[in-house]
Amino acid sequence: MVLLSHTGDSPDSRQKADSTSAPEITVDPGNMVHLASPGHHQRCRQSRQWQRILIEDPRPKSPLHLVENSDSYTTSVYGSRFAGENLPKVEMPETEMPKEVAYRLIKDDLSLDGRRGREAHGRVLFKNFIDYEEYPQSADIQNRCVSMIGRLFHAPVASDGSGAVGTSCVGSSEAIMLAVLAMKKRWKNRRTAAGLSIDKPNIIMSSAVQVCWEKAARYFELEEKLVYCAPDRFIIDPEQAADLVDENTIGICVILGTTYTGEYEDVRAVSDILVERKLDVPIHVDAASGGFVAPFISPELEWDFRCEKVVSINVSGHKYGLVYPGVGWVLWRSPEFLPQELVFNINYLGADQASFTLNFSKGASQVIGQYYQLIRLGKREPPPGQQLHHHVQTRRRGLPLVAFRFKDDPEREYDEFTLAHQLRVRGWVVPAYTMAPHTNKMKMLRVVVREDFSKSRCDNLIADIKLSINFLDNLDRESIKKHEAYVLRHNTASGRATHNPLPTLQVLG
Numbered sequence: 040m041v042l043l044s045h046t047g048d049s050p051d052s053r054q055k056a057d058s059t060s061a062p063e064i065t066v067d068p069g070n071m072v073h074l075a076s077p078g079h080h081q082r083c084r085q086s087r088q089w090q091r092i093l094i095e096d097p098r099p100k101s102p103l104h105l106v107e108n109s110d111s112y113t114t115s116v117y118g119s120r121f122a123g124e125n126l127p128k129v130e131m132p133e134t135e136m137p138k139e140v141a142y143r144l145i146k147d148d149l150s151l152d153g154r155r156g157r158e159a160h161g162r163v164l165f166k167n168f169i170d171y172e173e174y175p176q177s178a179d180i181q182n183r184c185v186s187m188i189g190r191l192f193h194a195p196v197a198s199d200g201s202g203a204v205g206t207s208c209v210g211s212s213e214a215i216m217l218a219v220l221a222m223k224k225r226w227k228n229r230r231t232a233a234g235l236s237i238d239k240p241n242i243i244m245s246s247a248v249q250v251c252w253e254k255a256a257r258y259f260e261l262e263e264k265l266v267y268c269a270p271d272r273f274i275i276d277p278e279q280a281a282d283l284v285d286e287n288t289i290g291i292c293v294i295l296g297t298t299y300t301g302e303y304e305d306v307r308a309v310s311d312i313l314v315e316r317k318l319d320v321p322i323h324v325d326a327a328s329g330g331f332v333a334p335f336i337s338p339e340l341e342w343d344f345r346c347e348k349v350v351s352i353n354v355s356g357h358k359y360g361l362v363y364p365g366v367g368w369v370l371w372r373s374p375e376f377l378p379q380e381l382v383f384n385i386n387y388l389g390a391d392q393a394s395f396t397l398n399f400s401k402g403a404s405q406v407i408g409q410y411y412q413l414i415r416l417g418k419r420e421p422p423p424g425q426q427l428h429h430h431v432q433t434r435r436r437g438l439p440l441v442a443f444r445f446k447d448d449p450e451r452e453y454d455e456f457t458l459a460h461q462l463r464v465r466g467w468v469v470p471a472y473t474m475a476p477h478t479n480k481m482k483m484l485r486v487v488v489r490e491d492f493s494k495s496r497c498d499n500l501i502a503d504i505k506l507s508i509n510f511l512d513n514l515d516r517e518s519i520k521k522h523e524a525y526v527l528r529h530n531t532a533s534g535r536a537t538h539n540p541l542p543t544l545q546v547l548g
């Protein structure tokens with residue numbers, strides 16, 4: 040067994056290894072990385088230094104074992120092949136890279152940020168993302184993310200080399216506000232140029248939209264034209280969406296993974312119908328959750344800039360983008376879809392910079408976190424059959440999400456909300472909700488399957504659902520009511536605390 044030490048990379052430890060006494064081998068697993076480079080493995084095995092360690096170390100063998108794969112071995116970050124390669128800047132790498140390597144290389148890149156500040160204050164406290172002059176590396180990292188996500192979403196590249204434009208946001212809500220503003224502005228500019236009325240802009244969307252769409256419509260004074268769901272259809276009907284288009288339509292929202300059931304709306308069908316009917320209306324795809332799922336799990340599914348009518352797309356970094364809240368992204372197919380009036384050029388932070396977000400200051404860490412995840416994980420799919428997604432059997436195309444409800448049963452004294460309360464007592468937060476309008480007030484429960492939802496966690500959840508149903512089956516109507524009231528009184532959002540009752544909230548509106 041070969042133990043490589045982190046300190047072995049320093050000149051000091053190299054001396055130790057070359058001296059005649061038995062070398063000190065310090066193993067710091069936190070600094071060890073597994074690499075996939077068979078040639079490198081061979082070279083290191085042959086090096087004099089490691090041979091000496093193998094021969095001369097008289098101590099009992101360490102319980103640490105190398106990965107058995109013939110193409111894996113362990114070394115420090117700077118000894119890895121990644122240290123000699125360019126960091127990915129334009130396209131997500133095809134394969135993953137070890138986490139220590141991604142972390143260290145990004146950290147080195149960022150060391151240029153705020154140098155003057157460090158000289159002045161001794162250390163850099165927090166990076167304000169908006170300060171491009173002080174933190175140019177953070178701004179560059181945002182550009183790399185936009186480029187990678189644009190390519191992931193098949194943004195076309197024009198003959199002059201120009202392509203998608205985009206920005207990071209606090210989340211999909213901000214991204215959607217910006218995209219709606221851009222669609223409204225383009226519609227308004229066109230109508231004004233033609234001498235037509237601009238009094239009644241409208242936007243078309245499914246009744247299953249997330250609340251941020253209703254906010255956008257209200258804040259930006261747009262009439263909402265809803266394509267209603269039906270008891271057997273929880274996503275937009277492409278024909279109905281096209282039927283609603285009129286001269287005042289600024290755009291159509293199509294969702295890649297609805298909040299209610301996780302199902303993908305059919306972007307390709309909506310785009311094709313618009314082309315077929317020669318309707319000059321843009322599509323914005325709300326890919327808040329699906330944008331970081333579909334490209335990897337269903338690469339053949341055409342939902343992005345491959346569809347002619349799609350002009351902008353949003354995605355949340357803090358959902359399946361695997362970054363802490365809040366980061367989101369909005370991208371436009373090309374600069375013509377982002378009216379220049381929405382882009383502010385300022386220079387009060389020391390350099391000319393463009394800003395087209397609703398907020399000004401924000402932390403840079405989430406953008407950096409997003410870049411880390413993009414280069415750390417790469418595009419590679421796990422081997423067939425090992426994808427968590429494939430274990431979640433979905434009836435329709437969509438996110439790894441299970442939405443379920445009770446069968447209609449007039450004898451049952453409790454509903455999905457009661458089950459959600461009961462699960463809360465056992466520590467599970469499984470939200471119950473009423474479906475979108477026009478679905479007979481259907482109630483549902485929803486489990487969003489994320490990375491940490493292991494088989495054993497799944498078994499525990501199912502066991503707790505069974506136990507809870509059993510418990511509720513044995514209660515009469517009166518006891519269920521009392522039980523619900525008790526659960527509501529004694530559980531905060533954590534599902535466990537029985538102290539500090541919730542403060543009375545004043546409901547606005």
Ligand SMILES: Cc1ncc(COP(=O)(O)O)c(C=O)c1O
Pocket residue numbers: 209210211212213249251294296297298325327328355367
């Ligand atoms: C489909 C959809 N759009 C938009 C949003 C809002 O996203 P964010 O929380 O990133 O603002 C969500 C959040 O649940 C969503 O599911």
